[in-house]
Structure formats: C-alpha cells, structure tokens
Amino acid sequence: ERESEPILETTDLTKKFGSLVANDGIDFSVTDGEIRGLIGPNGSGKSTFFNTVSGFYKPTSGTVRFNGTDVTGWKPYAIAREGLARTFQITTPFEEMTVRDNLLAVPNDDDVDSRERAAEILEFLEIDHLADDLADEMSGGQQKLLELARILMLDPDCIMLDEPTAGVNPALQERILDHIREMNRQGTSFVIVEHDMDMIKQIADTVTVFDQGRVIAEGAFDDVKGDPRVREAYLGS
Numbered sequence: 549e550r551e552s553e554p555i556l557e558t559t560d561l562t563k564k565f566g567s568l569v570a571n572d573g574i575d576f577s578v579t580d581g582e583i584r585g586l587i588g589p590n591g592s593g594k595s596t597f598f599n600t601v602s603g604f605y606k607p608t609s610g611t612v613r614f615n616g617t618d619v620t621g622w623k624p625y626a627i628a629r630e631g632l633a634r635t636f637q638i639t640t641p642f643e644e645m646t647v648r649d650n651l652l653a654v655p656n657d658d659d660v661d662s663r664e665r666a667a668e669i670l671e672f673l674e675i676d677h678l679a680d681d682l683a684d685e686m687s688g689g690q691q692k693l694l695e696l697a698r699i700l701m702l703d704p705d706c707i708m709l710d711e712p713t714a715g716v717n718p719a720l721q722e723r724i725l726d727h728i729r730e731m732n733r734q735g736t737s738f739v740i741v742e743h744d745m746d747m748i749k750q751i752a753d754t755v756t757v758f759d760q761g762r763v764i765a766e767g768a769f770d771d772v773k774g775d776p777r778v779r780e781a782y783l784g785s
C-alpha cells in the first residue's frame with residue numbers, strides 16, 4: 549500500500565575513513581510521514597550517516613534512495629532540491645546577515661515568491677520579530693530555529709535534524725518539538741539524532757540505535773531501551 553512506501557532508504561551503506569569504518573553496511577528505511585529517532589553512543593556514526601545520506605560525504609559503498617530516486621553520490625544541493633534537507637550539529641548561519649536575508653540566501657529555483665515564503669516561515673517558527681536582527685545577535689537556541697527556517701525555504705519532504713534541541717533552553721525546546729509535530733502533521737517526515745532520551749521518547753514513532761557504525765536495534769522507544777545490546781552499548785561508551 550502507498551502509505552508504507554519508504555521515503556528514505558539506505559541499503560548496505562558504508563563509509564570508511566581510512567581503516568575506520570564509521571558506517572558499516574547500514575540498512576535503514578523511513579516510512580513516508582514518520583518521525584524516526586536515531587540514537588547511539590558518541591562516535592557510533594550518527595553524524596557520518598547524515599553526512600553520507602545528504603551528500604556531504606561520498607559513501608564508500610551502498611545506496612541511498614529518496615522518494616524512489618537513487619541519489620547515491622549526488623551533491624548536497626541536488627539532494628536538498630530533491631526534498632531531503634538536513635541541519636548540522638553545529639549551526640552555521642551567515643552571522644553578518646539579517647535573519648530574513650539568511651532565508652533569502654537559500655538558493656531557490658521555483659517560482660515561489662521567496663520574500664513571501666520567508667515571511668511565512670519566520671512567522672510559523674515565531675521568530676518574525678527578529679527578522680531584521682543580525683543572525684549573530686540570536687541566542688544559540690534561536691539560531692537552531694533559524695537553521696530550521698533556512699531549510700524550510702526548500703519545502704522539504706524529509707528533514708534530518710542533528711541534535712535540534714542541544715543547548716536550547718527548555719521553553720524553546722518545547723517550541724521546537726511543537727514545530728516538528730506541526731510540520732509532521734502537514735506531511736513532512738523526520739529523522740532526528742538526539743542525545744536527550746526524553747525528547748526522543750516524546751517525539752519519535754520509531755527509534756533506530758547505532759553502535760560502532762551498525763544498527764543494533766530498532767523499534768518503539770520503550771522496547772529498544774530495554775534491549776540488552778542497547779544497554780551494553782551505552783554502558784561500554
């Protein structure tokens with residue numbers, strides 16, 4: 549049935565750095581409309597996976613399919629334009645630009661009115677009052693929202709978030725979660741890397757656990773949490 553079509557699927561995806569295997573044959577599949585949590589100890593390969601899937605690293609082997617298209621080895625902008633967007637663990641706004649101009653700087657080749665779209669997104673994320681401020685003047689948490697705002701300019705079908713609430717105050721964290729849920733209700737799929745287990749438990753439909761570059765468990769948060777391999781992975785780190 550159509551509902552269960554994967555929007556994002558990797559097959560035997562491997563990324564090596566010299567002799568270090570950062571991602572080791574990862575089979576990963578996200579259903580359209582899902583919020584997937586991706587957890588695992590430090591160094592287990594989560595950020596590498598994001599980088600490889602989103603085109604920032606070239607995979608050593610394996611494939612990435614998005615919306616039925618093989619995007620393996622595509623450039624990041626081409627993958628983003630296809631509808632798969634991602635944020636970085638460390639945000640990188642153009643600090644000397646205003647918040648609004650940060651959005652307008654996102655390359656956009658459709659007919660949409662960028663200014664109108666930027667205004668809508670800033671309002672949706674409740675940072676419209678900061679539109680004329682320099683990105684530099686925002687708090688770390690607000691910069692996370694700005695990064696989200698920038699990728700929304702691409703109208704993505706699937707968003708990969710690397711630690712979206714790390715270092716963000718609890719009130720803003722709640723707002724970020726609400727925005728994710730609202731976008732999800734409107735049809736956007738998510739893959740979220742997050743250290744905060746409460747956050748993952750609250751937001752993810754299904755959780756995938758990495759350890760040493762491999763998938764060691766997958767399922768509902770409470771099932772995965774009780775899995776002995778998962779406990780061992782976290783204790784051993």
Ligand code: ADP
Pocket residue numbers: 565568570588589590591592593594595596597
């Ligand atoms: P996580 O995000 O789960 O903490 P990473 O994907 O950042 O893990 O790292 C996985 C492994 O790959 C680690 O051993 C890390 O040191 C290594 N690694 C990540 N990026 C690079 C890189 N650009 N060059 C060499 N090694 C890297």
Ligand code: MG
Pocket residue numbers: 594595596637
């Ligand atoms: Mg990481």
